[in-house]
Amino acid sequence: MKKDNPTKKQNPITDLLRMDRIPHIWCPGCGIGTVLTSFAEALRKSEIDLDKVAVLSGIGCTGRVAGYVKMDSIHTTHGRAVPVATGVKLANPEMKVVVFSGDGDISGIGGNHFIHAARRNMDIMIICVNNFNYAMTGGQVAATTPKGANASTAPYGNFEYSFNLPYLAEASGATYVARWTALHLRRVTKSIQEALGKRGFSFIEVITPCVTLYARRNRLGDGLNLLKYYHEKSEIQHGADTRTVDISYQGKLIVGKFVDIDKPTFLDCMNEHLGKVLGDKYQPYGVNND
Amino acid sequence: MVHFGNLKPKKGKIHIEKDMCKGCAFCVEYCPKDVLELSEEFNVKGYHPPVVIKEDDCLYCQLCETICPEFAIFVTLKEEEEEGEKGESRP
Amino acid sequence: MKKVKADPKGVLSGSHYLDGDYAIAEGGLAAGCRFFAGYPITPSTETAERFSERIPSVGGVFIQMEDELASIAALIGAVWGGKKSMTVTSGPGFSLMMENIGLACMMETPLVIANVQRGGPSTGLPTLTGQQDMMQVRWGSHGDYKIIALSPDSPQECFDLTIEAFNLSEIYRVPTFVMTDECVGHMHEKVVIPPAEEIELVERKWYTGPKDQYLPYKNDKDMIPFMIKIGDGYRFHTTGLTHDERGYPVINAECQDVCVRHLNDKITMNADKIIRLEEDEIDNAEIIVISYGITSRVTTRAVRQARKAGIKVGTIRLITVWPFPEKRINELAKKVKAFVVPEINYGQMVLEVERCAAGQTPTVHVPHCGGWVHDPDDILKAIKEAAK
Numbered sequence: 001m002k003k004d005n006p007t008k009k010q011n012p013i014t015d016l017l018r019m020d021r022i023p024h025i026w027c028p029g030c031g032i033g034t035v036l037t038s039f040a041e042a043l044r045k046s047e048i049d050l051d052k053v054a055v056l057s058g059i060g061c062t063g064r065v066a067g068y069v070k071m072d073s074i075h076t077t078h079g080r081a082v083p084v085a086t087g088v089k090l091a092n093p094e095m096k097v098v099v100f101s102g103d104g105d106i107s108g109i110g111g112n113h114f115i116h117a118a119r120r121n122m123d124i125m126i127i128c129v130n131n132f133n134y135a136m137t138g139g140q141v142a143a144t145t146p147k148g149a150n151a152s153t154a155p156y157g158n159f160e161y162s163f164n165l166p167y168l169a170e171a172s173g174a175t176y177v178a179r180w181t182a183l184h185l186r187r188v189t190k191s192i193q194e195a196l197g198k199r200g201f202s203f204i205e206v207i208t209p210c211v212t213l214y215a216r217r218n219r220l221g222d223g224l225n226l227l228k229y230y231h232e233k234s235e236i237q238h239g240a241d242t243r244t245v246d247i248s249y250q251g252k253l254i255v256g257k258f259v260d261i262d263k264p265t266f267l268d269c270m271n272e273h274l275g276k277v278l279g280d281k282y283q284p285y286g287v288n289n290d
Numbered sequence: 291m292v293h294f295g296n297l298k299p300k301k302g303k304i305h306i307e308k309d310m311c312k313g314c315a316f317c318v319e320y321c322p323k324d325v326l327e328l329s330e331e332f333n334v335k336g337y338h339p340p341v342v343i344k345e346d347d348c349l350y351c352q353l354c355e356t357i358c359p360e361f362a363i364f365v366t367l368k369e370e371e372e373e374g375e376k377g378e379s380r381p
Numbered sequence: 382m383k384k385v386k387a388d389p390k391g392v393l394s395g396s397h398y399l400d401g402d403y404a405i406a407e408g409g410l411a412a413g414c415r416f417f418a419g420y421p422i423t424p425s426t427e428t429a430e431r432f433s434e435r436i437p438s439v440g441g442v443f444i445q446m447e448d449e450l451a452s453i454a455a456l457i458g459a460v461w462g463g464k465k466s467m468t469v470t471s472g473p474g475f476s477l478m479m480e481n482i483g484l485a486c487m488m489e490t491p492l493v494i495a496n497v498q499r500g501g502p503s504t505g506l507p508t509l510t511g512q513q514d515m516m517q518v519r520w521g522s523h524g525d526y527k528i529i530a531l532s533p534d535s536p537q538e539c540f541d542l543t544i545e546a547f548n549l550s551e552i553y554r555v556p557t558f559v560m561t562d563e564c565v566g567h568m569h570e571k572v573v574i575p576p577a578e579e580i581e582l583v584e585r586k587w588y589t590g591p592k593d594q595y596l597p598y599k600n601d602k603d604m605i606p607f608m609i610k611i612g613d614g615y616r617f618h619t620t621g622l623t624h625d626e627r628g629y630p631v632i633n634a635e636c637q638d639v640c641v642r643h644l645n646d647k648i649t650m651n652a653d654k655i656i657r658l659e660e661d662e663i664d665n666a667e668i669i670v671i672s673y674g675i676t677s678r679v680t681t682r683a684v685r686q687a688r689k690a691g692i693k694v695g696t697i698r699l700i701t702v703w704p705f706p707e708k709r710i711n712e713l714a715k716k717v718k719a720f721v722v723p724e725i726n727y728g729q730m731v732l733e734v735e736r737c738a739a740g741q742t743p744t745v746h747v748p749h750c751g752g753w754v755h756d757p758d759d760i761l762k763a764i765k766e767a768a769k
Binding site (some may be wrong): 088 | 417458462488617
């Protein structure tokens with residue numbers, strides 16, 4: 001080989017990660033690392049000032065993301081990343097605030113915070129890694145577990161209906177809603193890039209393999225088998241009616257960008273309204289930077 | 291008929307951090323040119339990391355780099371390296 | 382510790398006729414609080430209302446969150462975003478906040494929570510008074526941690542102690558509580574708000590060293606680590622997990638030992654500097670009545686009558702409730718015949734008095750289960766009984 005000196009070269013993602021904390025804790029075949037790479041790539045491509053990006057996570061496997069990214073990052077409590085993000089955004093409106101967390105965190109224990117942040121059109125981005133179960137604690141049934149799937153607290157199969165997260169997000173007021181699988185690397189990157197360029201509440205769901213628990217309990221094979229399932233059963237339908245994008249057990253996965261609209265954010269509304277009512281007494285808040 | 295003149299496909303050089311690999315084989319499976327395969331050898335963690343078997347076929351699509359959940363593989367552009375050290379070789 | 386004058390924008394200088402809830406809001410604004418997240422709950426709601434009315438023209442944000450879980454979570458985010466922040470609540474909401482009070486302690490986040498206490502448990506007495514969260518404020522979140530709690534007995538003190546709470550929370554980087562109650566919260570009295578230049582505030586302990594050397598949890602000489610804010614380019618990490626100086630999770634017994642000892646010791650070792658008591662006629666006292674908040678005002682009458690009856694009664698009013706004045710109580714326990722502890726609960730702070738008396742002198746509890754203040758005669762009876 002020629003003047004090749006691999007020790008000199010670095011994976012470009014290492015600029016965005018706390019390499020002193022890598023290797024990460026995620027299992028072989030887990031897709032969270034892939035989603036994180038897509039996120040890093042989106043940040044790089046959007047050429048955003050990384051000093052002005054805050055990443056917040058809740059608890060769970062995906063909750064560990066905040067600990068790996070080399071940006072201002074807070075690893076909060078279970079389900080509370082969204083309200084903490086609300087506080088960060090309102091205290092410091094110049095920040096791009098990203099909540100990177102799991103389905104249990106966002107739609108289970110943190111479901112109420114999720115819908116209210118969407119309702120207010122809080123200017124934050126949510127990347128929700130959906131692996132269909134509570135993985136960190138051992139594969140318990142979640143609000144997103146498809147009907148019929150097995151979980152450690154649904155040993156006879158899950159008989160509850162599951163959340164259709166894009167529908168929930170849209171109905172609650174999100175201005176950007178997309179769903180992809182971990183296999184749609186480029187599309188995840190593009191969606192994150194688009195959302196980074198937008199103001200308002202954006203929600204990106206990424207279906208991701210959980211090999212150790214969800215796949216094992218359901219005898220679905222390994223990470224590759226799950227990616228193959230995504231490959232075979234994914235159908236891109238941009239602008240699809242979110243009411244129709246329910247996920248059934250090993251059934252069709254409708255993915256795509258479902259919602260992309262513009263409307264004033266919480267701070268826009270606050271400034272506009274209070275400015276109108278209070279007149280000169282009111283100094284628009286965070287307006288130079290927002 | 292469209293002519294692309296002397297436009298050449300890009301060539302990539304794949305770098306693998308063997309010991310970071312957890313052997314999920316995502317890169318091997320999804321490389322569009324089948325450049326990689328899992329090696330027989332074990333890394334320090336006891337997994338089979340990928341090896342490059344057809345480097346000349348690599349088109350620098352970087353799919354392996356993005357799909358790798360372990361940040362263990364990345365690709366640089368070959369021509370630029372051959373032309374001389376231009377530092378960062380990303381598009 | 383860097384001291385600064387209050388920003389005149391938030392200070393409503395002058396003489397006012399305010400209730401305790403409003404005075405808390407004015408205290409917060411004077412202390413520089415520019416972020417308030419809350420959820421309505423009787424009997425504390427007036428503080429949130431006052432904030433929502435006043436803060437837009439002061440240059441801050443008021444947000445009514447979806448619940449108390451979210452309120453305290455938003456506070457934590459706002460504090461790390463660089464704002465001084467507070468919230469207010471009462472019993473049921475206080476219970477919901479416990480989770481993230483633990484997070485605030487673990488991440489050493491300075492913030493202020495006022496609890497306008499009502500009767501419990503559960504929904505209890507929404508509109509009537511109580512002092513029943515005094516142990517919850519100390520022990521309510523899981524794990525070992527220490528907080529600071531103050532107890533005002535008047536609207537004026539609601540104002541003063543809210544400012545002090547902010548100062549203490551910034552000095553020690555710890556959640557600090559204003560533990561008032563429905564009576565004081567809804568009591569209207571004269572509140573004098575001094576000019577801004579007379580209000581002394583403690584500035585956050587900002588880090589100013591080289592960026593690449595910042596460690597979020599490296600103790601300074603005074604045990605308190607420096608703080609930065611999100612967006613300043615430090616790219617720091619903080620977590621609710623047991624962490625090292627870098628703020629990185631370290632899950633083992635050794636790190637836990639360092640981390641937990643620190644959270645507790647920074648308060649314990651500074652307790653003498655934090656604790657404020659109001660003592661009266663202690664020197665020759667045979668009996669000492671220990672009380673706090675509204676109960677200390679009821680006690681005054683009982684004590685006056687007891688003194689008329691010839692009993693040597695001294696009083697201690699706990700302005701700082703937590704950390705508890707262990708040394709002082711222990712010292713006095715050697716001299717007096719008994720402690721009498723009236724409080725509007727079925728026995729909370731009395732347990733601390735008893736612990737610190739350490740068997741040297743008896744402790745007489747005068748309980749009241751909430752809904753109203755004590756009848757002074759009940760306290761008088763207890764004093765007489767103890768003096769026998």
